[in-house]
Amino acid sequence: MPKKYHIHPKATPLELEYIYKFKIVRGENCINCGKCTKVCIYQAHKRSEADPRIMADPNTAVCRNCFRCIQECPRGALEKSLEKVFASTGGAYWKPDMLLTLYKQAEDGAVPVSGAGYRGPFTGSGFDGMWTDMSEIVRPTRDGIHGREYINTSIDLGRKLNHLVFSPEGQLLSKVPDTVEISLPIVFDMPAEKLSPHIKLAMVRAAAELNTFVIMPVADITADFEKHGDNIIPRLTPAEIDGHKEIIKKARVVAVDCDSAVLSGLATLQEKIKKIGNALIVIRVPAVKEVEYTVAKLAHDGAEIIHIVADYRGQELNSPAGAGSRHLKDIIRSVHQRLVEDKLRDEVVIMASGGVALAEHVAKAMLCGADLAAIDLPLMVALGGRIYEEQQQILVLPEQLSKIPGPVITQRMVNLMGAWHSQILEMMGAMGIREARRLRGESGRAIFFEEIDRDTFGKLFLK
């Protein structure tokens, strides 16, 4: 059995204001009777400290929407509404509720649990258009979440052989390529926005604690980062290779942006890098239309790891929004299918990013055919970052972040990943899959909305 992998969450509040969902306003007809203090079990209502004869303004940050103060106020003096800031943060993809749950997971590292049933839409675009399967009676693994049976979330980076070749004498002739194992099917990527060095350093420390990587532009890798080289994937353009041989030499994995020269001369590029050191090579490919052809070519030419990058909402790049623009889910499915048809799927690692916002997206991306996911914005939400789906600015980090100590930032990222890890275990446990490596492309364990809806309602009602 592999060594058990544990993430150690620690309650780590961030001393900042984040978004709240509700707003309660006390009307002028309040008679300061204090009934609301008695009925509220969350202490949203208190008397004023300065003058106990009057009620203080409600503390809506703790409001859990139980309506008791609203319904029991003898004067009907309290009014509740959705907080404007809440409604105006996020967007159609990064829903404000999603930001709140990520922020909370970064605080306590726990799986979000609540009462009452699911409350969202029946289905949705992207990852919301699929469900995962479970095993009712017979399944190979039990109680994964409670740690009684181990569910392994490790995956391997690197090229794999399609088959082994032996000599007639039984001697292994194939050279088995090196791989690097990471304990989570997640690596960290840098958001497009500039981050201060202390956040980046904290990010690398979190990656080290989690036994994974941060993909970092090579220009950002200053002397401060040198001792963390084991957990950094330097990202560079082909032109930057010559100027950064020292970094490449020490790296376990490097990432190179794909351009037409890389596409036509992958072997030469890989050879060049392999001459410098032993690093595995990630080819970073933008998720444009027909990206599956690019991926298939790279895989055919011997690529080890291919990173497909969609935009921050998981949408295909350079294609007009809406009409025909695919979501990461569909891109991965198509890429996976293409590689299976080309009999190359088992040889290459597919990493997917863009729009991976929740733990469920990691598991779903893998079921669709990715080996692992890369994330950036959720880590920023862990730090109190707000996301806006607007052209001008997508991410706004809190100004006070520079005063937050590095270890707090690291711990919040570790917490978030701890919560995600536990949630992935929940999904895997329900499916009866105990190896994250086996999640990849298991679309039979997924239920896709368009397929099941057509198979049931389509059959019944399309005539």
Added chain:
Amino acid sequence: MKPSTVNIKLAPSRFKHQVPKYKVTRSDACINCGTCAKTCPYGVHERVEGHNKIKPPISYKCIGFECQNKDFYCVAKCPQKALSLSLNPMYATLGDPRWTADMITGTWIMAETGAPPERKDLEYNIGNSGGGFDKLRFKFPAHPKKVNKSEISTEIPLNRRNDGRPNVVISTPVYGGGMSFGSVSLPTMTGKAHNAANWNTFTCTGEGGFPENLQPYNDHVITQVATGLFGVREETIQRVKIVEFKYAQGAKPGLGGHLLGEKNTESVAKMREAVKGTSLFSPFPFHSVYSIEDHKKHIDWIKEINPHALVSVKVSTPNDVDMVAVGSYYAGAHIIHIDGGYGGTGAAPDIAKKNIAMPIEYAITKVHNFLKDEGVRDGITLIASGGIRTAHDLVKAICLGADGAVIGTAELVSLECVRCGNCESGRGCARGIASTDSELADLFNEGWATQRLTNMYNAWNVQLVDILQQFGMKSVRELVGRTDLLRHIDYSKETESP
């Protein structure tokens, strides 16, 4: 038809104020003349004799924009034009796409009055989820066979095996879902059971034992045998008419339950036959069931202990739910109870509620057709749950192939649940429905809970009978599997029926 034990009585809200859909605003231009108080028949405005000022408007009593056409419309009547009417921003904080504010408000009215709401401004039958039941509509015939409401039967038999065990019949095709001792307050639990007795139907203990207070309703209680086997004893199995195996729960399929040590209080521990203060795991799945043969052994075991009981098998809705259902039939189950992914819970990981296993709408169709193809559909009762929110959902589920449904959330909403989702956190339910906190569990009594539930069941039954009449049917049993009576707003081409 409702049994003679059902008495409909007004059971008003236990709170002073309702959650208002509209907001009536009085501006400074008001001269306190009192015209509005005289004109409004609903009591929104009150002018107390001897007071200088008129009281602030009581918005929740307002019927809204439909009042515009009435001659008592206060906004038009006010000589100072000081009144205005708008949608209340508070209403947006109630409910969600699955259970909309209108649906919650409508259910509250049903629980209060025993009848479907008379208000025309509430869309209480269809949610805003954009899929499943919310996309299905009824296709009523233009000229249905004439049927008297008094001739219409809403009874369904639960034993269709013809195996010599009692033929248990329920008077309305709905019964109450399992909610364990500890997860809901005692008045909630006994209110549910008392209502089940009134309606000649059932409620279920959930996993966690059979409290003494339920004993008067033994004939209407399903005792649950779940994976932790907590509170399961020979006498609890012997005293009921139906025993239910819970393999999984729709809201958390494939996941075990975990009762924290601090929640395992003395009374809970006693009921569960466990040691107080220890964490209790309800594992997933049954550790004694690895195959359908093991499953049969389980059912045989219950049948042996109670030779008169029917056996229900509750499962969630994975891809192979149809095969599980057929397996359960061959293993000897009387009822296959499928619990869809969007069902309720006292506590479950959000990731499971949203993502794991399929919605009930698909599962009903799958299971019904598979049982039919196998030629065994008439030998088993198919019960659906997990997302049956309204009487219309119930009828749609039956049209898709279920015999009846189990409801949970609708019952709790009848007891004035607002679906805030904090059932488990801290002291539990702030509204006293799902809490065992000594103060909170005392917010209402069994009598009130029973009446609210009985009223709600009645309002559903009234709607069911009404729909059956519009279809020209004399029994709800004629409705099973009649997908031809439904249309899908995306797939079906016909024009919207009224």
